[in-house]
Every structure is written in C-alpha cells, then in structure tokens.
Amino acid sequence: MPAKKLSQSALALWVRKLIETRRVVAPQAKAEHFAYAPLSQAEDLRLDHDVTILPPRKYLMPPSEVLLRFTRKDGYTSVIEHEPMILFGVHPYDVAAIAQADRYFLHDRPDIHYQTRRRSITIVASDVQNASEDVFAACLGTATVHDGFDVLLTRVGDAYVIESRTPAGDALLALAQDLQEADPVSLGRREQVWEDAQKLLRRQVLKCNPQELPALLDAAREHPVWEKRSQTCFSCGSCVTVCPSCFCFDVEDELDPDLQSGTRRRQWDACLLSGFAVVAGGHNFRKRREERYRHRFYRKAKYLPERFGFMGCVGCGRCVKACTAGIANPVEVYNTLLEGAS
Amino acid sequence: MTINVHHVTRIEGHGNIRLQATDGRVEKVLWQVPEAPRFFEAMLRGRSWQDVQTVVSRICGICSFAHSLASIKATEAALGLTVSQQTDQLRQLAFGGEQLESHVLHVGYLVAPDLAGVKSVVPLVSSHPEVVKAVIRAHRLGNEWMELLGGRRTHPVSFRPGGFGKLPTEKELGDLKGRLMNVVQDLKLIAATVTSLAGKLPAFERPTEYVALTSPGCYTFYHGQIGSTDTPDTVAVERFEEIANEHVVAQSTAKWARWHRESYAVGALSRFKLNHAWLHPLATTTARDLGLTPACCNPYMNSVAQVVESVEVVEAALELIDQLLTRGIKAEPLRPVRPKAGTGVGAVEAPRGTLFHRYTYDDHGVCTAANVCIPTNQNHANIQKDFEALLPEVIDEEEPRVRLLFEMLVRAYDPCVSCSSH
Amino acid sequence: MMQTPASTTAEADADLYLPRPATVRSRTVLTATEMLFELAMDDGKPLGHMPGQFVEVSLPGIGEAPISVSSSPDGRDRFELVVRRAGRVTAAMHDCRMGERVGIRGPFGTHFPVDGVLRGRDVVFIAGGLGLAPLRSAIQYVLNHRKDYGRVTVLYGIKSPVERMFLDELDDWSRRPDMTFMETVDRADATWKGNVGVITRLIPAAEIDPKRSIVVACGPPIMYKFVIVSLYSIDVANEDIYVSLERRMKCGIGKCGHCQIGGLYACLEGPVFHYPVLLGVEEAI
Amino acid sequence: MKKLRMAIFDFACCEGCQLQIVNMEEGLLDLLDIVEPVEWREAISDQSEEYDLAFVEGSITREEDEQRLKDIRQRARILVALGACAVNGGVNRLKNAPDMDEVRRCVYGNSATMPHLATAPTKAVGEVVKVDFEVRGCPMSRREFTYIVRCLAAATTPVVPTYPVCVECKLRETVCRYEFNEVCLGVVTRAGCNAPCPAGGQWCYGCRGLVDDPNVNGAKDIMDKYGKTVADLRSRMELFNSVEARQCQGQ
Ligand SMILES: Cc1cc2nc3c(=O)[nH]c(=O)nc-3n(C[C@H](O)[C@H](O)[C@H](O)COP(=O)(O)OP(=O)(O)OC[C@H]3O[C@@H](n4cnc5c(N)ncnc54)[C@H](O)[C@@H]3O)c2cc1C
Ligand code: SF4
Ligand code: SF4
C-alpha cells in the first residue's frame, strides 16, 4: 500500500480505535523514563519517547513464561500462550532486534512458544523523534529500518506519514479515518527524517565498521580492558536484562499448591550473573567477573555474527544507562580495543 | 486453684498468666511479660535520619505503618520539615488500611475462636465458611490498601520524611475506592456475627482512665493532642513522657505506665469513649447495633470497638479519596533535606492505642537519643489491675473457665507484647 | 491471555521443550552415588541415539537434567542411563522406582564417530570417573562390531575403588583377549590390588601406537588438561583426539545460551568434540 | 500424601514474618492442605512434642532462649530460619556493643541491673543450632516462603536466587535509586524479594543479606561517582548486615 498521511488528531482517533479492537502496547511515561505498557487511552501514548527501560522483547518472550504444564499422573503438555497484540511505536533499532530474535528462535528447529506469540503480534514501528543520550544505532545500521514491521509511522512536522508493509498492517490502516495520500512534500520530509536519524542516533561513535569487530575481538582475549573495567562489575546482569538482543534463559519447575501438578517456566537469564555457568557440584565455568564480563562482548560481537550473521547489539544504549557501575558501554569497550589495535 | 499459662496463645509476643488461690482467697495474680527486650532506643543512636524509620518499623510487624508514620512525624518535627496537604492525607489514608487489617486480624483470627469455643481459626473455616471468607477478604483488602500506599504490606517503604517516595495514581485510588465500597458488606457480616456472639463476652466492668489522641471534629488516628477520660484538658504530644510516666517492674521486661491513677488504658475502646461523637454514620450505627456505648468500661468490649473502627476507617477513607481525587494527585518530588540539630516527637493512634516516638538529632542528622512509648506498654499495668479485679469475681468457677476468661481478657487488649519490649 | 491446549494442535508435536513419556524398567545400584536406570519410551520405539549423545530427563516439579545415554544402540527398545546424585533432579531420579514415569527429550548433540573415522583404527578410550557412563555406550558399540576396528584399549581412572562402576563389565573387559583394559585408582584401600595413581600414568603403559590410534576421552574438566599433555608426550596428534565436554544446560537445543564454550554450543557442536575444534577456544579445557 | 507437622516459634523480633503467613490470605488455606500446624502460638492454642518442619523467627538474645532453641532443634526434623532476624540477626544486631551494660542503661536507666532485663549480644539462629533452610528478608517474602514449603513437602531442595536485587528492579522497570542520588544496597544484596523497596520509592536496605561474592570495591567506586562516601554505604549496610559492614573499610 502506498504511503499515507495522518494528522495528529486523526492519529489519536486511530489509536483510540485500535485500543477498542485489540490489546495495544506502547511506550508510556514511567517516572522520568519510558516503558512499554498496555495502552488504555490514546493520551498516554508517547511517540516522543527516547528509549524504553525494557525493550519490547518482554512481549515476545516474557520475563517469565509457561512452557509446559504437568501433572504427576498424566505427565507433560505444552502450553502455547499468545495474545493478539499491537506493539505500537517501536523504534527502528528495536524492530531490528525483533528480527534478530526471529532468526534466533525460528531458524533450524523453531521454538513454537516464541513463534506463536510472534505471529499474533502486529508491529507499528515509529521513527525516532527524540534520541536517547546513549544511543549509537546509526553506527550499527539500525537508525532506520525498511522491513521487519507491519506499519511505519514517521512524524513530519505536525502530521505523520504512515505506511503499511503487510496485510496485517493494511488491516490496521483500514481502521483509520481521514487517511490522505502522502504528498511529495511529506514524503520528502520523511526522507529527511531518515537522513537526520543517521546523525541523531549517533550520540556515541563507534570508530570502526561493525563488520570488523569479530576480527578485532579475535585478537583481544588477553586485553587488559576486560580486567580493568570488570573490577567494579556487580554481576547484576542489568546490562543484558535490558538488552533487546539478549535471549538467554533459565528453565524452572513450579509446583501448584496441591503438589500434584505444576508448570515449567522459562525465565530471562543473564550471562553476567555469577551462577550462569555453574554446574552441580559447584564448578563454575566462568568463575571470574572478567570472564563473564568479556563473554558478553564476545557473544554479541563475535559468536552471534559468526553463527547467525547478525551483531547481537542494535545500538539502543539501554545497557549504558542500566549499568550502575558505568562499565557496560560497548562503544567505549570496542573503541578501547581499537586504540590498541591501531 | 493454680493457673499458669506459659505464653498465652493467639497474641503477638510472649506473656504469662499466673494465678493462685486457695479456698477462695487470692494468693497470686500476675500478668507477666518475659519477652526478650530488644533495646531499640539504643540501636537508634548513630543512625542517620534517613534510616531511623526503617529500623523502628521493625519494632512491630503488626503495626509497622504506625511506627513508620510516628517516626517520620518525629523526624520531620526535629528537622523542621513540613509536608503538603496531599502527603498528609495520603498518609492518613494509608494508616486506615493498617487499622482495618490489624482489627480484622485480631477480631477474625484471634478473638473469634474464643467466641466460637474452638482453639484457632482453622475449624471455623468449615464451621463458619461465609464469615471466614468475609474476614479473609476484608483482611486482604486492608493489606492491599496498605501495599498501594506504603509500597509493602509490612514495613512500608513509600513514606519518606518530607513526602512520598512513590505516589499512587488516580486510577489506583479510584480502584481502591470501588473495593472499599464493596468491603462494607463483609464488614456488616462480620459485625452481625460478632453481635450474635457478643453475649459470650464476659460482663466484667472496671472503670479506669482511658487515654487517646483527640482532635475536635474528627475521629482521629493521626493528629491531635493527648486526651483522657479523667480530665477535660488535653496535653500536647510533646509532653508524652509526663503522662506515661514509664517505669520498670519486676514482672515485666516491658515498661509500665500510669497517669492520674495506678494505670490507664489505650486502644480502640479508649478512642471510642473519647471520640465517638465524630464517628461516621455507618460506624455510629454499627456501634449501636453492637451495643457499644461511651459509658462502657468492660475491657472485653475493646474487640467490639475494633469492629466499629473497621467501619469507621473505611468511611473515612472514602471521604479522603474523594478529596484527593477532586484536587488530583500532583507529583511532588522530595526536596533535598539539609539536616540540623533538633528534637521532635511524633504520635499516632496505632491500632492498639497511642504511640509516641521522640528523637534527638545532631547537626549531621545523626540520631543521638530516642524514646519510644508503645500502646501495650501503656496497657500492661491496666491488664494487671483488671486481673486483680477479675479473679475475685470468678474465683468460684471451674479452672478451665477461669483460665479462658483470663486469656480472653489478655487477648481483648490485642497486646503487642514484643512491641512493648522493644 | 489465550492458551491453546497444545495437545489439540498439530504444532504440539513440534514443541522442542515437550518431554516424551518413558518408563523406568529397572534400576541397579552401581555405587554409593551412581545408579543405573534402564528406560523404555512409552511409544515402544527405540530411542534412536548414537553413542555419546545425551537426553534431557524430566521429573515433574523438580526439573530437567542432561544425562548421557550409557548403553549402545542395539535395536532394543530399552536404553540405559547412569545417574550420579548431584543435585535436585538427579537426587529425585534416585528415588524413582520401577514402573515410574519420567520425561525424555532427545537424543541431542554430537556422538563419537564410531561409524566414521574410528572404523579401521585402533581405538583408545580414556574414562575418568563418571566419564565411563557415556564412553560405555561407544565401548559396547565397538565391541559389538569388533571386527570393524583395530586394537581396542580402555583406560579407566577413578578416585577410589568403591567408586568403580559396572564391575561385571570391567571384569569381562579385563578378560577379553581382543581388547586391553587398564585401570587405576587415585587412592587405594585395603581391598585394592591394582594400579594406584592418576589416569595419565596408564597412558605410557598402554602401548598406544600414535599413528594408528584415535583417542576418545571423557572425564571431569580437570582430567583433560593432564590427559592431553600426556597424549602429546606419546605423539598422538590433535586430529586423533575426541573429547566429550559437560556444561550447564537448560534446553539442550542451542537456545538457552548456558552451554556456550566460547562460540561453541556444548549441546549442538558437542558434547563430543573433535579436539582441533577446541584449540584456541580458551574456555574449553 | 502425609501432611508435614509444622510448628512456628518466635524469639526476639517483630513477628512480621509470621504475619506474612497470615497475609497469604486464601493461600493460607492451600498451605493447610500440605502442612498441619501443630504448634503456633500466635495463631493456635495447641502444642506438640515433635515436628517435621519447625520455623523459627527472631534472634537469640538471651541464655534462656538458647536453651529453648536447642530444645526445638531436637524435636524438629527440618528447621527453617524465618526472616532476617533469624537468618543473620537482622536489625537486632544493631544493639551489639562492647559494653552491653551501657546498652541496658540506655533503655532501662537505673533499673538496668534488674536480673530479668539481662541480655546478651544478638545471635542468629544458625549461630546456636544447625539450620537446614533459610527464608530471607525483613519481612520474608510470602512467595518465597510458599515456594520453600512446597519444595520441602515435595522432598526437593529449594533454589533461591544468588544474584543481586538489581536484576529484579530491571525486570520490573523500576528506575534505579542511584538516579535519585540515593545509596541503594541492591547492587550487593541477594534478590528474591522482587525488589519492592526501590519500586515503592526507597533504596534497598539489604535485608536479604549480601550476595555470595559482593563487589564491595565496586560499591566504593559508585559512592565516588555519586558523591557519596563509604561511610554512607557502611552506615546503611549496618542496618541488616552489621557484620559485613564492619569489614567494609573506609573513611
Ligand atoms: C552432555 C551432558 C551429559 C551428562 N551426562 C551425565 C550422565 O550420564 N550421568 C550423570 O549423572 N550426569 C551427567 N551429566 C551431568 C548432569 O547433567 C548434572 O549432574 C545434572 O544436571 C545435575 O542436575 P541436578 O538437578 O541434579 O542438580 P542441580 O545442582 O540441582 O542443578 C540445577 C540445574 O543446574 C543445571 N546443571 C547443574 N549441573 C549441571 C551439569 N553438570 N551439566 C548441565 N547442567 C547442569 C541443570 O540445568 C539443573 O537443572 C551430564 C551433563 C551434560 C551436560
Ligand atoms: S525479619 Fe523483619 S519482619 Fe521478620 S520478624 Fe524480624 S524484624 Fe520482623
Ligand atoms: S534501585 Fe538499587 S537495586 Fe534497583 S537497579 Fe538501582 S541499584 Fe540496583
């Protein structure tokens, strides 16, 4: 469908309509920050958000999710949960991260828990209006996206250019009133927004092409940066918990009150936590802080690219803020390694 | 007759009943408190003004909101902090939740088994399922109400000197209001059940001095001056040491108190006697239905007064929520505090009676001295006096009956024994 | 939230996390901490594993644990697991009686190349402690197809004599003329008449021909460091070494991220690794 | 399945942890399906000689209480320490001072020497008898208590988090207290409470005890970064972790 144009008020009406028909999840204010939450009224929608505390992955793979039910008598059955939902206002870098999760969970042998949820989610992406102070998406090519969503909204002055890419997106647009054909001026301004995004979403500057990172890391195992920076690491996992490109999980059983039945759940896990690689008997395969700290960067910039062809980082900058110790910033780490390399 | 109840059950903390009589002659009648003292006043020395309420909240798990709020008021008084009307009202609102939770717990879980002639609430689950469910619902509401305003059910975290660390949203307050309106039915059922069993409460009367905060025009739990049935004059809370006259006795690790007489009583019955005129309409009717009058001097009726207050706090909360919502909840970030030397007192009506905290801070806001005076401390002497009056009256009854009457008497005070040996 | 009762959807079969029911057919105490379980899938089909692969064993309300299959695939519908009491799942497994149900996922992971490079070569198995459990599957396989291989040597090292497992089989191996079996204990007791010392001591004595042999090793992490050095000293090449590694696992299928050894997944590229793959992977050994 | 015979005892404490059991509301009824309370002074009027499961709340502060606790241990198959007071002494440890007589005088003045007011330095339950399991927190978390009881009833070992509270803050999307320029102990404190304090608008004061390997060096750097001192950190740590706070050196 060709791009359309919506006035601000028409957008609000459309959102209202969407809320009536489906669960809409969108960025809203939370203290001084923003968080995705179910939208109960259009007024709460904050398309001007800089970045949300947690990425939208909390809806694709909830922090704690039931995989199976069991009873002692009848054994296990799968629990496939899903809820038709519109993820509204997703920034391009988060759209890119969702595409990564798709690849991660659906390649080879698909994870149907992820798959079922994913299929029931419609994504309304939104170009960034305010950049977060830590963002570096432009360095990783995720400042704008051209696929991976159903609808894309771009603010051009007082109006929005809106474009659907999928039948699901078309169906959402069909609910909008006062849709106009996007005029060339607006389309031109959209081009400008995309161009500006390359500057705007570059608050931190990675001094190399991301493709060079695997090779850079190859030679950097013994680099002092790991030891030095991890000295103040609390092993709190905040940096990976808030990361849209992290997918590790733990699995646990939970008994019902009667002890005869229960659920098997998966929970987000974090490789920075001290117990992540501990096995029975207490042996820890990544015992030292620096080993865990280093693993994160290797996983993101070497292992994932080599295995899946994507860098496990989209440059959202969430980890930078989330880290109380102030050591999680990937740009700082890679740039330090580059200094040594050059 | 020798009765030794080593650790009375279904009360908070450890207390013993020791009775001895031969041929109708009383030889020993003692209310003992062997609870391990915890020395909170000593612990507070050296604590920062920011951490004091966290520590004192642990004086009592059952009335931690009371301690936190009294503590914050004392700290604010010492540091010269003032709070907005919104903060003040939200705190009062929060406190209502604790009154409801605590009273329902006491009447429903701890006293009801006596009235029904069983040993715990467990058999009541099957014998009185409807009212037990109502008790659980009301208790849950009290708890969730506290959690909404205080951040947790026990040992609140949202109250901060100067204001709130986290405010409830208008929507949350609206939801609470709806739930408060629904709980009225449950409270009516509880009150009706208590009315039907009220005949089981012994008809024992012993006039004493009744003390509570009072604030004309309002059935107060949070503001006011110290009032007494023995005098028309009220005393500023800053002078609480002069009215409590705490002293140590050999039978108790908790201190005792006395004012105009050898002992005085605090708690729901005292509040009712001093402040009944300002009860809300439904609470007034409930009192009438329950046969509770201001002239009542029967300590067993304290539990009945708690039922009345449960209704009162719900009515008061509905009014507060309306006022808060009319004005709208405003974000009020905490202002930075510059500590200064000073001393301050905070007083509130805990579910069990009047509670006082006094702290002295140095220039850095470090606590150098503290005094905490607990409702149950103020009741211990009165329990002893009740014991002394009750035993001759019942001396001819069967031993198990006497034992039960004394245990019930202790329970009626809803004593927080561990709290009193803070 | 909508829940699709998965039993009614065709997709349920594809749930990677759904265990299939199996039943305990017998259990045998091996040592104070190890128990041998014989299991059969409830659908009556053989497990379909290769030596060296593992399954995920589930117990309702307790959890899941990866356990190597200890028996050789021999067309039977039964398979065997050796379970060491180590934590929650393994302890609860020890309480499982005959006839009880457990959940099984798998088999997962890579296997020893019994049908590949091992054929025609001398095979040297080096088992440290519980490492014998997975190796037994391959040893049985090789012995069942004895003529396909050259010399067969089994070296077994264990902390103390009471920890020896499969006493009958050890006995059998030590008698068989068509193989060499040597064992040692770290600490002897009064009953022990055999070798004393760490497993590496056996290597020079085993008369391994480095040109003709493939070495397959499985044991605790610490064992590998010393075994590899020892193999180098008799000129065994990296290319001729296979090892089986253990890591924490939560899924067994390359999703949970726990078993990563550098960029490798112990559940996908392992647990059996061709040793050259691990060279330069710092976290491996 | 046979119900576990459960007993609950309290020593020096606020009894807030026991209150959490009542606060389970309807969940308490579920609990009664798997355990049978045979002794629980605060709620029932029965007593018993033996228990499968004894919960002990509170700290040990007197000679006579040590004896009582040892007696409980003898009758109990499994003994669980309930809440910070029992697990590590909780706030009660704040009273421990070189001069306990001075502490007594501070509270009881001239009467301080009366024998019934005797007190000893606070001990955790585990310092007097063997503790099989712990339910941490002040107050303990109802969810964790339920989980642990279910595990014990199902004869398996409970697993509780060993990572810091920050994890739970992040999962709840709570804004970090350091952003409010406050000293929060979440970075070194064991999770498992679901971080109610930062979510409720206050710092974590460390009631669940420190993680196994707290990065106290890291914490010192954070103090510098936010213009706080190690003394600030230590004074807050003292509330529930006075032993560790004392080990944390600095000006
Ligand atoms: C490929 C492979 C093959 C194995 N084969 C055997 C075998 O044949 N016999 C045997 O007795 N043991 C074997 N183990 C080890 C066994 O998996 C662990 O002892 C077991 O997981 C411990 O689980 P638990 O619940 O009893 O212990 P807990 O300590 O209670 O475990 C808690 C959780 O940690 C994880 N975990 C702990 N230890 C390990 C570990 N060593 N490996 C992987 N995850 C772990 C598990 O996911 C478990 O759910 C094998 C491990 C792997 C990876
Ligand atoms: S741990 Fe805390 S809540 Fe529990 S009894 Fe002790 S002071 Fe009270
Ligand atoms: S508020 Fe405290 S616990 Fe939460 S993230 Fe910040 S430091 Fe960690």
Ligand code: SF4
């Ligand atoms: S956040 Fe900290 S203080 Fe609050 S309950 Fe958890 S551990 Fe205790």
